[in-house]
Structures are given as structure tokens and as C-alpha cells.
Amino acid sequence: MSATIKDVAKLAEVSISTVSRVINDSKPVSPEVRRRVLNAIEELGYKPNEVARSLVTKKSNLIGLIVNDIGDSYVAQIVRGVEEVGRMYNYDIVLCSSYGSKDTEIKFAQVLRRKQVEGIIVVSEILNKEIIEQIKEYKIPYVYLNKYYDSIESPTVSIDNYEASCMMTEYLISLGHKNILYVTNEKDMDLTIEKDKIKAYRDTMELNKVESHIYAVSGHGIDDGYNIGEKVKELYNTKGITAVFCCQDEIAIGLINYFYDQNMRVPNDISISGYGDIKLASIYRPELTTIKEPYYDIGAVAIRRIIKELKGEGVEEQSINLPIQIMKRESCERIY
């Protein structure tokens, strides 16, 4: 079918090793011969077969990326980061979407391993110890990214969630709010980062001598935020809540949607903040005040770590924390 190194060698009247040398610039070749080879390559439209190359060099130049769902904007941002820096080092990305299935995640790890990927990045939203153990067995570099759950003894990159939540609570208080509701997620609360975030909220409220109010929601989608609207409205009426700090942007947006439908205005009637800074946060009206989780950077740093390890360069500590940024936008307002 397609031209091989042999065809080139024959046409250029040299040995295949010489062809290999000019392709890879691996050893000196005389100008004259090089020219002949280059011509032959040109003439035949020869393109090296990376599969054959991989087999001998044992370098697939592939990084496996197992994600929950590429349709989630934050996942897409991570993928962008991973791909873009991977590309700089000549790595291609094999993408697998698990849609939250534990078994699928594990299956993909196996698939990727057979494909000889040199590293694996997992972007998960569930608790899955098995996949970690699986990947550890492969003895290839990996990074485990999970927005919700604590990264179980794995290399990871994120932000300091305790610190971030302190900052947001502090900010809300600085705006004059005294009755601030924290909306958390009830699922596996003590295994998720929510435990840190709740503690941060509590500590900061206490420090400022104001009372804590916590309400737990069951999911973390926009719908879930919408659905707690009624309850929050009740709290607004009975407890005089003036600000809501939601543990996820989606919850915040759902909540705003609810208020929109109820003809209550945000931030005029109530301030709402999120956590994450998903793409929608800055598009939505009102624009959402939130904590930025730098997804693109998370992806970029994750693959950078893997590549470093692959190159045998020393890798730093297990988990890398990126700088925190609080995005002060429209949805939270000063209260007097």
C-alpha cells in the first residue's frame, strides 16, 4: 500500500539504516546521500509508520485520558490543557469517556495499557480505588483528578479548597452579609472535599462571630440547584439569609434560575456565589461570583508532571496546589 522505508532505500540506492538516519537525524549522513534520500522520500510521499517505530522504541507517544464526560465544560477545559502541553512534547491523546461508571473506568485503563500509552490521566467524579491500584500496577506515570472526592493517595493537582472557601466566606462577610447559607453536597460528605470546605466556612463564620447555616443538596447539577430553590427561599424568609455560598457553580446557577422564575432578583434580593468558575459562570446573567478552579492549568500541570516523570526528571511532591483566585462578579452584592 503506502511506501515503506524499504521502498525509499531502494529508490535512493542506500540501505534502510541510512534512510532511518536521515529521518531521525540520529547519525551523520553525507550531504549527497541525504539529498538522495530526501528526494526519494518526497517522490514516494513516504511517511514513517509510527506503529512500527513504537514497537521497537517502546515509545507510543500516547497519553491516555479517561474522563467522566467530555460534555462537561470543566472537563473540556482540562482536556484542552492536557492536549495543548502534550502536543508541545509530541504526545497524542487517546480519549475515553466513562460516564461515571466504575467498571468502564477500569476497562479503559486496561485498554489504554494494551495500547501502550506512556501515561494516564484520570478525570473522575466518583470514588474508585480499584482504578488507582490497577494503574499503579502498570508502573506508568499517572495523575488522578477529582473535583469532588479526595484523591486517594495519588498524584494530583488542584487548589487548596480549605483556603479557597475561607476566602469566599470572608469576602461575603466583607460585603456586609451576616446570614450566609452554605449549600453543600450530602453525598459521602466525609470522603469528599466538602468536609474541608464546610470546615473552612464554619471556621471563618465563627472567627467573625456569626452563625453558620448549612444545607445539603443531593446532586451537583443545575437541576439540583433549582430544586432546592424553594427551601432556600424559605430560609430567606424565615432566617433572613442574604447570601448563599454554593459548593458548585451548577448549584448556584440552578438556584438563580429558580429565583428568576420566582421573580426574585439576584443580587438585589439575594447574593449567590458558586465554586469552580465553569465556563457558564461568566456568560450567565447575572455573572456569577465564584472561586476559580483553573481547569485548563490543572490539565496542563497534570500532563507536565507525567512528561517530567517520563523524562526521568525529578517530580515534586504528590499533589500540586495551584493559586486561588476569587472571581468577583455580579451575583454578589454589598448589603447595608
Place this chain on the structure above:
Amino acid sequence: MSATIKDVAKLAEVSISTVSRVINDSKPVSPEVRRRVLNAIEELGYKPNEVARSLVTKKSNLIGLIVNDIGDSYVAQIVRGVEEVGRMYNYDIVLCSSYGSKDTEIKFAQVLRRKQVEGIIVVSEILNKEIIEQIKEYKIPYVYLNKYYDSIESPTVSIDNYEASCMMTEYLISLGHKNILYVTNEKDMDLTIEKDKIKAYRDTMELNKVESHIYAVSGHGIDDGYNIGEKVKELYNTKGITAVFCCQDEIAIGLINYFYDQNMRVPNDISISGYGDIKLASIYRPELTTIKEPYYDIGAVAIRRIIKELKGEGVEEQSINLPIQIMKRESCERIY
């Protein structure tokens, strides 16, 4: 490092061919021997090396996917479709993001070819004849997807844009609107599908004996929609425009943002419709009335086509049209 077929053969005391046979179920193997081999595989944790396998079978089980930007939600939906059905046929996806660069698109086509991908799907937003010619040379199945430009003599899958635009115009008219503004995109207007959509709009308006109003915007982002807000507001005041049919959802949302900031209510003051049904369309408030371009299905059908061709099953016509659906939501209202 990792166990190979040889190790298994040795441990099971058979030849490597036998091992291969049991792995692939390619030829009968006596139960007794099969058991021994299976045991050995188990014991060594042996996993076939797909790279080696690919080299001999010339099947990489890889499909290349060149996209504009995975961060765009519609792209992500296409990718989901591609990946999910690819997976059913045991194909993995290698993802490349071009970010709108012609050269990058071409470079990726080459990279993918060298990786021996069996097919290529291009999701582009620019005009790039070269990449098509490039891929055609490779003689591998491909599908070209472009939301904006006519797919230049290539297999593609989309909806009938003329028909869809007729339906939307018709719908707006049926709501009682007489002064409907169509917002198009000025760039390469006669090479893009806009020419069909404009024609559809014009034809339908004419058929209903109402005057056409067309305004062209320069980009197709949310910002662009926002930026024409002033102009549209002017048209609203001077020409009595009561509905705006935007050629893209993003434009529509930008426009709604503008009106939000101007304290004009959609749809109370003005009805606005989009085109595409991006994810945001149903999340946004007010929910956006729009034409659904079934991105997931587009991706799914695209890869299905490639796989069919790979299997030598007859492939239907060049371009496949999917059913049209108009999503009647909040942003367009009856006028009296």
C-alpha cells in the same frame, strides 16, 4: 518489563502460535492446552501488546478526530457521539485540537496518518480545501463536519439548513410576528451555509408577504451578539422589529445579554431565536427557542459511516441529512 506472548508460551509449554490462537480464538485449540495457556496468562498478568498486533494486522483500531476546539460545547457533543459509537466497534479516539489554524489542521492529518489511524473525522469551522485533498490522498475513510461552511465535496452529515430556516421563519410568523430581523454572518457569505439560510428566510418572508430585514454580524461568538445589541435596539425602535432570528445560538444569547443589561425583557419586549441548540440554550434564562442541530447524532452517524466503509459495507450518499427539530422555548412569544 511486561510479560510477552513468549513468556506465556514458555510457561504453558506450548508454542507462541498456540498462545496467539487462544487469545484470538482464531483456530481450534484442544481444551487441555487452552486451559494451560489461560492459566499462564492469568499467572503472568499477560496483556497483548496492541502496537505489535497493529503492525502485523495493519489495524490500529484508532480513529483520528481533528476538532476546532473541544471547549466549544457543540464540539464536545459531536465528540461524545463519535466516541460512544466508536467504542461499540472497538475503536479508540485520538483527539487533536486545531484552534482554527489551517496549518495545524493539516499537520494533524499527517500526524494521524503516521499513527496509522483507520479513519479521520474533521470538525472544522474554517475553509480548508487542502486538508481534504490531503486526507483524500491517504485513501482512508473520512467525514468532514463544518457548522459554517459548505462541505466541499466531502462526505458529511448535517441537517437541511434551508428547510430548517424555513421552519423557523414560518414559526415566528405563526406567532404573529411581521417585522422579523434575520441576523446573519457577513464572513464569506456565499461560501457558507448562510446563503441557504438567508434564502430560506427571504423565501418564507416573501411567501407570507412580509418584508425582509437582514443584518450582518462579523463573528459568531456571544460577544459579537452583544455588540450588535445597540444596532438591533435601534432597529427595534425605528422599524418596529418584534423578533430576531439569529443565525447562531451564541449571537442570540449575546443579544439577550445586551437586552438584559439594558433592562429590556426577552421575550416580553422582543422575541429572539437562535440556531444550533447548543447546551447553553436550554440552561439559559430565558430558555432559547432554536433549531436543533443534533450534534451528538452528527458525531455518531459520522463515525458509523466510517466504520461501515472500513468494513466494506456499502456507504450511502455523500452527505447524510438528519431530521430537523425546532425547539420551542421561552425566548419567543406570541405577539398580538
Place this chain on the structure above:
DNA sequence: GTGAAAGCGCTAACAG
């Protein structure tokens, strides 16, 4: 039913 051997396209010693 099983094994020996050739070879996929390429890289990397090893000679010369």
C-alpha cells in the same frame, strides 16, 4: 491440533 518460520516497518548495535 500444534509448531516452526517468515515477516509487519522500523531502530539500533555492530562491523567495516
Place this chain on the structure above:
DNA sequence: CTGTTAGCGCTTTCAC
């Protein structure tokens, strides 16, 4: 500088 050769890990004739 260049060619010869031995694999990389696997599938696939071809004999037995």
C-alpha cells in the same frame, strides 16, 4: 559515514 543484522511482539501461512 554506510551497510548488515538482529530483533520489537505479534499473526499467519505452511507443514506435520
